[in-house]
Amino acid sequence: MREYIKEADFISLGENTGKNCPVFRKVFSTDKNKEVRKAVFQVTALGIYVAKINGKRVGDAVLTPGWTEYEKRLQYFTYDVTDYISGENTVEIGLGHGWYASRIGSVGVYKGAYADFPSLAAAIAVQYTDGTETVIKTDTGWEAAKSGVLFSGIYDGERTDARIIPEYGEKAVVTEYGKEKLVPAEGEYIRETERIYPKEIITTPKGETVIDFGQNMTGYVEFTVTGHAGTKVTIEHAEVLDKHGNFYTENYRSAEARAEYIMKEGRQTYKPLYTFYGFRYIRLSGWPEKAEKENFTAIVVHSDMKRTGWFECGNPKVNKLFENVIWGQRSNFLDVPTDCPQRDERLGWTGDAEVFCRTACLNYDTEKFFVKWLHDLALAQKENGQIPRVVPDVFRTNDRSEFGSAAWGDAATVCPYEVYLAFGNRNILTEMYPTMKKWVDYITGKSEGNLWKNSPHFGDWLGLDAPAGSYKGSTGEDLIATAYYFLSCGILVKTGELLGYDMAGYRKLAGDIKEAFVKEYVREGYRLSSDTQTAYVLAIHFGLVDEKERFAERLVQLIEEAGDTLCTGFVGTPYLLDALTETGHADKAYTLLLQEKFPSWLYSVNRGATTIWEHWDGVNEQGDMWSSDMNSFNHYAYGSVAQWMYRTVAGIRSDEKSPAYKHFYISPIPDAKLGFVRCRLDTRNGTVTSGWTVESDGTVRYEFEVPEGATATVKISGVEETLGKGRYTRYGRI
Ligand code: BGC
Numbered sequence: 001m002r003e004y005i006k007e008a009d010f011i012s013l014g015e016n017t018g019k020n021c022p023v024f025r026k027v028f029s030t031d032k033n034k035e036v037r038k039a040v041f042q043v044t045a046l047g048i049y050v051a052k053i054n055g056k057r058v059g060d061a062v063l064t065p066g067w068t069e070y071e072k073r074l075q076y077f078t079y080d081v082t083d084y085i086s087g088e089n090t091v092e093i094g095l096g097h098g099w100y101a102s103r104i105g106s107v108g109v110y111k112g113a114y115a116d117f118p119s120l121a122a123a124i125a126v127q128y129t130d131g132t133e134t135v136i137k138t139d140t141g142w143e144a145a146k147s148g149v150l151f152s153g154i155y156d157g158e159r160t161d162a163r164i165i166p167e168y169g170e171k172a173v174v175t176e177y178g179k180e181k182l183v184p185a186e187g188e189y190i191r192e193t194e195r196i197y198p199k200e201i202i203t204t205p206k207g208e209t210v211i212d213f214g215q216n217m218t219g220y221v222e223f224t225v226t227g228h229a230g231t232k233v234t235i236e237h238a239e240v241l242d243k244h245g246n247f248y249t250e251n252y253r254s255a256e257a258r259a260e261y262i263m264k265e266g267r268q269t270y271k272p273l274y275t276f277y278g279f280r281y282i283r284l285s286g287w288p289e290k291a292e293k294e295n296f297t298a299i300v301v302h303s304d305m306k307r308t309g310w311f312e313c314g315n316p317k318v319n320k321l322f323e324n325v326i327w328g329q330r331s332n333f334l335d336v337p338t339d340c341p342q343r344d345e346r347l348g349w350t351g352d353a354e355v356f357c358r359t360a361c362l363n364y365d366t367e368k369f370f371v372k373w374l375h376d377l378a379l380a381q382k383e384n385g386q387i388p389r390v391v392p393d394v395f396r397t398n399d400r401s402e403f404g405s406a407a408w409g410d411a412a413t414v415c416p417y418e419v420y421l422a423f424g425n426r427n428i429l430t431e432m433y434p435t436m437k438k439w440v441d442y443i444t445g446k447s448e449g450n451l452w453k454n455s456p457h458f459g460d461w462l463g464l465d466a467p468a469g470s471y472k473g474s475t476g477e478d479l480i481a482t483a484y485y486f487l488s489c490g491i492l493v494k495t496g497e498l499l500g501y502d503m504a505g506y507r508k509l510a511g512d513i514k515e516a517f518v519k520e521y522v523r524e525g526y527r528l529s530s531d532t533q534t535a536y537v538l539a540i541h542f543g544l545v546d547e548k549e550r551f552a553e554r555l556v557q558l559i560e561e562a563g564d565t566l567c568t569g570f571v572g573t574p575y576l577l578d579a580l581t582e583t584g585h586a587d588k589a590y591t592l593l594l595q596e597k598f599p600s601w602l603y604s605v606n607r608g609a610t611t612i613w614e615h616w617d618g619v620n621e622q623g624d625m626w627s628s629d630m631n632s633f634n635h636y637a638y639g640s641v642a643q644w645m646y647r648t649v650a651g652i653r654s655d656e657k658s659p660a661y662k663h664f665y666i667s668p669i670p671d672a673k674l675g676f677v678r679c680r681l682d683t684r685n686g687t688v689t690s691g692w693t694v695e696s697d698g699t700v701r702y703e704f705e706v707p708e709g710a711t712a713t714v715k716i717s718g719v720e721e722t723l724g725k726g727r728y729t730r731y732g733r734i
Pocket residue numbers: 339340345349351352458461635
């Protein structure tokens with residue numbers, strides 16, 4: 001396809017934009033003497049665009065063109081608009097500040113994250129049946145106007161004056177942007193995927209009108225209102241109510257997350273154009289009539305990935321937890337994998353994506369989503385191999401980006417490899433191999449005696465064993481760093497060998513790292529220098545210690561000393577249940593999964609969570625917020641437990657030698673406490689199901705399904721068999 005857009009100018013209102021979200025217009029006619037065969041529209045923005053042709057919105061994607069490593073590349077979208085055009089045509093494009101020109105980053109230092117004002121480029125090619133074409137491109141000949149969208153920012157929301165009708169007459173100015181950086185859109189389109197109606201309209205103890213949608217989510221509210229011109233309606237967003245039942249927004253920190261709407265006369269419907277919010281509740285002010293449920297709809301917005309994984313068992317609380325994991329992913333897979341969707345962050349934190357990636361690839365077909373983000377990650381990698389903490393690296397000019405943390409930077413190895421395993425995408429390994437290698441070499445450059453020491457890291461972020469006043473759990477940062485060095489080096493070796501490279505050097509390096517780890521961190525009596533749950537989890541699960549069962553004894557002891565509860569943070573939590581299972585303690589893993597007292601996964605469920613909390617104690621046992629500073633109720637990291645449900649409870653595991661479930665394993669570990677399990681995974685090689693039921697006499701009935709064209713190695717009650725297409729039933733005992 002010809003890249004017409006590369007011939008177009010980027011246009012804007014320049015410094016004159018201010019906070020307004022301008023509109024640009026071009027009126028054009030097609031050649032009356034010719035028959036139109038096809039019309040193609042290409043468009044992009046450094047910011048967010050909403051395009052209309054003859055009054056009809058083009059395409060169903062929203063928040064386009066998304067967020068990329070803008071300094072290196074920008075996606076453009078191509079639409080077939082043959083049905084949109086006739087003889088006389090008007091194309092009108094609205095332009096919001098978006099991730100490019102509103103403030104982004106928790107430090108709040110940016111006026112506009114990348115620039116102070118947005119710009120856009122577009123081209124329409126009308127192709128005639130006689131082989132000729134007319135191309136209309138953005139240039140200074142386009143009319144421009146300020147619009148009724150007076151302000152829009154990712155964190156702060158949108159202010160609209162519906163009375164304002166754009167008065168064209170301003171001059172579009174040309175803004176420089178290297179056309180070679182334009183690439184066809186490759187991510188999953190962001191769409192409005194569901195509409196949720198209010199559960200309840202509440203009058204809080206403070207007397208405020210609050211609407212509860214019953215589900216924490218990402219998106220925005222659409223409302224219909226009738227009243228007089230000039231009336232101002234305000235909507236604020238919140239995830240939770242405080243313990244008194246009042247609207248609580250402190251955890252949004254500086255993000256205003258507010259929609260202000262000044263009405264025109266009569267009945268009208270509004271939703272924002274260039275922003276999104278993370279919320280379950282809205283607070284309403286200035287509403288001119290009695291607020292009725294039917295006036296409001298919450299619209300769920302995220303990257304529109306295909307759902308692939310389902311899990312259900314006999315424990316409704318575990319089912320709710322699983323559902324919360326799904327909502328965590330829906331809320332935070334919005335073009336880039338974000339930490340949270342509500343406060344003044346919403347950033348592509350690499351560590352969060354790294355820990356959640358395996359679960360993400362089971363729940364949804366995330367291939368396109370991750371491939372796009374990984375391309376940005378590769379571009380964001382620093383010369384010296386460091387991977388920034390966030391991708392896109394919006395902190396680029398800030399010194400805070402001057403380190404690559406263990407478990408965060410390792411997204412460079414972990415994510416491509418998981419995408420390969422889940423979807424069989426070998427190409428992403430080829431593309432990412434240089435990035436992986438540079439990352440491992442970067443660590444080597446920082447290491448002493450094969451240990452990654454004395455660098456700054458995020459540690460076991462939010463681990464509950466954190467010393468007072470710290471966000472970092474007490475597991476030694478150097479220990480974590482070397483463990484991840486080993487993990488990434490191992491993935492690099494597997495990847496290189498798959499691609500046919502000689503990996504002898506890195507293979508030896510992996511062995512050396514392990515030896516150094518043992519020498520440095522293993523103490524007598526199968527103890528580790530950091531006597532923490534997370535330290536044992538990493539040493540066991542990453543294969544850093546032999547005789548792992550002996551180390552697991554201490555892990556179990558630590559859990560028991562804590563009253564059968566966990567205290568792991570971002571780094572230890574994803575693999576905690578795996579480390580227990582692979583050392584013969586599946587019963588303890590189940591105890592943790594089913595634990596309801598604080599701290600546990602089900603603690604949040606019992607407290608009414610509808611998404612995954614950032615903190616185990618987001619709301620503590622007294623009903624207070626643990627803090628107002630770092631307290632998101634929609635962070636997916638701890639949702640990484642879902643991979644254990646698919647892979648151990650239901651027992652469906654991929655085979656590294658045969659990715660995309662061409663060959664896979666079925667080996668569930670049942671537990672009578674769950675009663676039954678049903679799990680389904682729609683793989684690239686067909687639908688796999690696995691489930692079991694514990695009968696009253698202790699018999700376990702296993703039922704599973706192998707799709708056509710795939711084979712499974714099944715291990716149940718010690719009997720191993722390899723099976724092709726079919727539905728099967730087997731029996732065993734608990
Ligand atoms: C984010 C995290 C992130 C962390 C790293 C936080 O502010 O919300 O999820 O990984 O910073 O320190």
